[in-house]
Amino acid sequence: MSDAAGQLLDVVIVGGGPVGACAAALLAQESMNGTGSLQVAVLEPRIACMPAAQESYEQRVVALSRASERILTRAGAWERLLASRLQPYERMRIWHERAAPYSAGTLVFDAAEVGEPNLGYILETRMLQAALLDALAASGGRIERAEFLGLAIEPRYVKISTSAGTLCARLLLAADGAHSPVRRAIGLTADSVDLHQTAIVANIATERPHAQTAYQRFMRKGTLAFLPLADGNTSIVWSADNDLAAHLLGIAATDFEGELRQDSDLVLGATGLVTERVSFPLRRLRAHRYIAHRTALLGDAAHVVHPLAGQGVNLGLLDAAAIAQLITDARREREDPGADRVLRRYERWRKGEVALMDVAIGAFDRFLAHGTGPVAQLAQLGLGWVNRSQELKKLLAARALGVTGELPRAAR
DSSP states (O other): OOTSSSSOOEEEEEEOOOHHHHHHHHHHIIIIIOOOOOOOOOOOSOOOOOTTTTOOOSSSSEEHHHHHHHHHHHHHHHGGGGGGGGGEEEEEEEEETTTTTTTTEEEEGGGGGGGGGOOOOEOOOEHHHHHHHHHHHHHOEEOOOOEEEEEEHHHHHOOEEEETOOOOOEEEEEEOOOTTTHHHHHHHHHEEEEEEEEEEEEEEEEESSOOTTTEEETTEEEEEEEETTSSSSSEEEEEEHHHHHHHHSSSSSHHHHHHHHHHHHTTTTSSSSSSSEEEEEEEEESOSSEEEETTOOGGGEEEEEEHHHHHHOHHHHHHHHHHHHHHHHHTTTTOTTTTTHHHHHHHOOOOHHHHHHHHHHHHHHIIIISSSSSSHHHHHHHHHHHHHHHHHHHHHHHHHOOOSSSSSGGGO
């Protein structure tokens, strides 16, 4: 590892999860493709291993949009994913508990209706991280397996203290999660709101095949989503109010399966757990600023949204693609990648795009999952009305696919 007197790196990224690893892999790819040598390192103590083809599926999965697929392709990671563990989904079926899942009150998105081969992919988080880190290593990027301890910001560089030594870089990117130690160290503040909900995730077997379809039921005490897996099983994400979640986590597995069958409206018939239940509290986070001198926040370090729309990782990958593009363009113009102008443009770009998605997701949670007043009742009935408008459905599908808005080049 370099010290303050040694090599000055261009970019150090704290956090080698999907977002940080993606930013690094994109920068390393650009360097290989002739942009000029960029010295990039990722600080990540826990490296995910690519799962074996026949290995049991973990509970934590992500839904990737079309924009994310393009970004991963550009980063050299898409080809490294195991095709046998990658599940495309072609349809989404969304309904409120006031309607039946196959009634006129259900909103259905179908890839064929929007001229797409699918609406996205479901895969394990660990496989995504492993593919991105493999792509980074293959492109000549550095992976430092060490803990972040602290930093000092100098006029021309950032000095990063780690459990294995010191790194110095012109730019520090923080992709170290919602509790971001880097965000705290540089003094950036954030609004963090307790949603009083807990997400319960598990993999289940279902009586009927998932038919490459994702299902989502809005209920008065939360949201229940079914995401298809490549092994024929289904991942559930049950975002429940805390009192209900405590009950669901405290009961025996057979009792949980009974409650799941009831609240799923038997959309896939009888269900049975194939993994343990895992839970995590839900919070909404919005950093007031995404940047400070020679530092920027990416992904959950900058913003955390409700998981009901499956957009958290997709927003983070767009952050990664945006900052990688701006750094690459600055490099072509022989500009310092940590220059204030570069970082201000990143903040304006991504903060506005994230805010639009955050407001939309918040409205879904407020009115569809928890609302009881006239506006909420109108929204709940409106799912069926939206389903009858092909143009509106196309607009919503395009937003979910991530193919609208101000997209980075890698996402186009």
